[in-house]
Amino acid sequence: MSSDDEQSGRSADGGGPEQLALIRETVRKAKVPRAKPRTWRGAALAREFPVARVVVNKGVLHLDQFFDYAVPEELDEDAQPGVRVRVRFGAGAHQVRGGRREGGRLIDGFVVERRADSDYSGPLAALAGVVSPEPVLSAELLGLARAVADRYAGSLADVLQLAIPPRNARAESKPSPEPPKPPAAPDPGTWVRYGKGAAFLDALAAGGAPRAVWTALPGPEWADELARAVAATLASGRGALVVVPDGRVAARLDTALTAVLGEGRHALLTAEAGPEKRYREWLAVRRGSVRAVIGTRAAMFAPVRDLGLVAIWDDGDGSHSEQHAPQPHAREVLLLRAAHDKCGFLLGSTGCTVEAAQLVETGWALPIAADREQVRNAAPRVRTVGDGDLARDEAARAARLPSLAWQAVRDGLKTGPVLVQVPRRGYVPRLACERCRTPARCRHCAGPLEASQQRELHCAWCGRAEAGWQCVECGSTRLRAQVVGARRTAEELGRAFPAVPVRTSGRDHVLDSVPGRPALVVSTPGAEPVAEGGYAAALLLDGWAMLGRPDLRAGEEALRRWTQAAALVRGQGEGGVVVVVAEPTLRPVQALVRWDPVGHAQRELAERAELGFPPVSRMAAVAGRVGVLEAFLTAASLPDGVEVLGPVPLPMTDPARPRRAGDPPPGESWERALLRVRPGGGAALAAALKAAQAGRLARGGGDPVRVRIDPPDIG
Numbered sequence: 001m002s003s004d005d006e007q008s009g010r011s012a013d014g015g016g017p018e019q020l021a022l023i024r025e026t027v028r029k030a031k032v033p034r035a036k037p038r039t040w041r042g043a044a045l046a047r048e049f050p051v052a053r054v055v056v057n058k059g060v061l062h063l064d065q066f067f068d069y070a071v072p073e074e075l076d077e078d079a080q081p082g083v084r085v086r087v088r089f090g091a092g093a094h095q096v097r098g099g100r101r102e103g104g105r106l107i108d109g110f111v112v113e114r115r116a117d118s119d120y121s122g123p124l125a126a127l128a129g130v131v132s133p134e135p136v137l138s139a140e141l142l143g144l145a146r147a148v149a150d151r152y153a154g155s156l157a158d159v160l161q162l163a164i165p166p167r168n169a170r171a172e173s174k175p176s177p178e179p180p181k182p183p184a185a186p187d188p189g190t191w192v193r194y195g196k197g198a199a200f201l202d203a204l205a206a207g208g209a210p211r212a213v214w215t216a217l218p219g220p221e222w223a224d225e226l227a228r229a230v231a232a233t234l235a236s237g238r239g240a241l242v243v244v245p246d247g248r249v250a251a252r253l254d255t256a257l258t259a260v261l262g263e264g265r266h267a268l269l270t271a272e273a274g275p276e277k278r279y280r281e282w283l284a285v286r287r288g289s290v291r292a293v294i295g296t297r298a299a300m301f302a303p304v305r306d307l308g309l310v311a312i313w314d315d316g317d318g319s320h321s322e323q324h325a326p327q328p329h330a331r332e333v334l335l336l337r338a339a340h341d342k343c344g345f346l347l348g349s350t351g352c353t354v355e356a357a358q359l360v361e362t363g364w365a366l367p368i369a370a371d372r373e374q375v376r377n378a379a380p381r382v383r384t385v386g387d388g389d390l391a392r393d394e395a396a397r398a399a400r401l402p403s404l405a406w407q408a409v410r411d412g413l414k415t416g417p418v419l420v421q422v423p424r425r426g427y428v429p430r431l432a433c434e435r436c437r438t439p440a441r442c443r444h445c446a447g448p449l450e451a452s453q454q455r456e457l458h459c460a461w462c463g464r465a466e467a468g469w470q471c472v473e474c475g476s477t478r479l480r481a482q483v484v485g486a487r488r489t490a491e492e493l494g495r496a497f498p499a500v501p502v503r504t505s506g507r508d509h510v511l512d513s514v515p516g517r518p519a520l521v522v523s524t525p526g527a528e529p530v531a532e533g534g535y536a537a538a539l540l541l542d543g544w545a546m547l548g549r550p551d552l553r554a555g556e557e558a559l560r561r562w563t564q565a566a567a568l569v570r571g572q573g574e575g576g577v578v579v580v581v582a583e584p585t586l587r588p589v590q591a592l593v594r595w596d597p598v599g600h601a602q603r604e605l606a607e608r609a610e611l612g613f614p615p616v617s618r619m620a621a622v623a624g625r626v627g628v629l630e631a632f633l634t635a636a637s638l639p640d641g642v643e644v645l646g647p648v649p650l651p652m653t654d655p656a657r658p659r660r661a662g663d664p665p666p667g668e669s670w671e672r673a674l675l676r677v678r679p680g681g682g683a684a685l686a687a688a689l690k691a692a693q694a695g696r697l698a699r700g701g702g703d704p705v706r707v708r709i710d711p712p713d714i715g
Helices: 003-013 018-029 139-151 156-163 169-173 189-193 197-205 222-235 247-261 275-286 297-301 330-341 354-361 372-378 387-392 394-399 403-412 489-496 543-547 554-566 587-594 597-611 628-635 682-698
Strands: 051-056 067-070 084-089 105-115 129-132 211-215 239-243 266-269 292-295 307-313 344-349 366-368 381-385 418-421 502-505 520-523 537-540 577-581 618-625 643-649 670-677 705-709
Touching: 051 084, 051 156, 067 084, 139 156, 139 297, 139 330, 139 682, 156 297, 169 275, 189 197, 189 222, 197 222, 197 344, 211 354, 222 239, 222 247, 222 292, 222 307, 222 344, 239 297, 239 330, 247 266, 247 292, 266 275, 292 297, 297 330, 307 330, 330 344, 344 354, 354 597, 381 403, 381 587, 403 418, 403 537, 403 577, 418 554, 489 502, 489 520, 537 554, 543 554, 554 577, 554 587, 554 597, 577 587, 587 597, 618 628, 618 682, 628 643, 628 670, 628 682, 628 705, 670 682, 682 705
Parallel strands: 211 344, 211 366, 239 292, 239 307, 266 292, 307 344, 381 577, 418 520, 418 537, 502 520, 537 577
Antiparallel strands: 051 067, 051 105, 084 105, 084 129, 618 670, 618 705, 643 670
């Protein structure tokens, strides 16, 4: 407190004038008006490059272009390519004073180029101001964002919102540390378990750009192996980027990378870090202080310098698919980066997606896998319980758990924790043959059949009615829809084993790890915690609830979830056992028993190629209100060879439940059409849909129409 303040305080205490106190209170409460950005009327322009080309933060498609602005001389030094700026947007041509356009709304943007002149012949508005002189948009990131926007029929501004985190002034004001020297090339470690593993690391350390699909062995070693691939890339003087599904997986890889490289050699980009720390880490990467990055979905755009390796772990996880426009998938973005930057690529998982199998089949990537002897040693023993076994099993009829499962739990609890995987309530199965369980498909487009209460049997893709359905495998005419009944599993197990603690891990509370002591751990798919020393046994319940989902990827997803859970169990040599309650003759179940996810993906790919399903074909989903969708498709100049499936009605959104991305507004009747093109036609389809959407918005828009390229869920 100043001396004047002290004097005034003493006067007030002694009964000083009340007017002075009133004035002080009034000044304290008064709102100081924010200074308005200058219009730069009459201000001199920059001498050398007086024009700045700007991408504005307007994600609407009909404004997906660059705009030119005049650069005042006072902003010349700071308004460099890549910096954030504020501009006035939307001023009409009549608002011109002194040869300079004025008015419009203030919005954010990025300078992408400084020019000596403009392609626009009319008067230009001036930059309102430079938000920060920190360059955050490089030419490489701009090119990547443009490629992603074109692939997904989106706007550049929307992609940049995903790629560049919001500014944090405090983080920006702090300098980043000096970049460390490249580390020594690591030894291969457990990569020697794979036939081509050590050679892959050697190629990275030598500055090469190998591309591989890696089927990791079960167990916790995958994190150390991925960390060694990053270290080998850093040893060559280049950068590395790894994208993982969630924060729990990122934390495990963070620990492994710290053990291999030491502290301060990599950045961790996850939402859990908070905005300031995350932006500080991002800036360290952008400034070149850090060359190694691990993170969740948004890290796919991380501006790593001299990129030598991009890697993705568990590409089949739905978390890799962005929910904000234009909804890109991390795997596809990293494939674009590998092609543009000519760097190495690594797709790793304990399972194998159809997209991964396609990369190997086309020769774009080489497979890295262990031999069968290594697989048998690392994987647990898998046993199955089918419908026939359940029908004959008294224990199964009484408590939903077969005798084999009870025995596995009892034996497992003698040596450690037991994992019980229970499908979520949201798993709603599709129709299948009652006799052989073959999915019921449309004879016209091979889409899944469904039968709601209001309609007869019909196709969920093209909407055609299906009268007189007959199974193509066994000839049966009877259909079955499995009902999920696993909500009381935890209570039943708790009553059966009262002396054993029961822990749950699911959407409301996800456990990261559990001790190696005997316990029952009931988890939903994807929320399984890691057990110290591995689980002694695992039960995979209600397999039909996962296999029978109305989704093209139901079998692939079920096998991926099972493989992830079984990979947490001890190997056969240590007595690890997995019991899966599903029909043993089904392909995903057989793949789990043999521990052969690659073979399953290869057969799925062959079937999809025969039927014209993704990823062999490219698809787009277009949804809108009844009548609006048909008008949009009629106006769109679709390329030759596009097959339109549908439209079919979409389920009404329940206003009492949280809305998911892509759900229609509550109370509105929407329909969806699928557009399918053969290989090589995806770019033309995306361009046509983008042009149609841009034209519709330019004419005033009206009712919304949603376009999604390569939708992950097509039924």
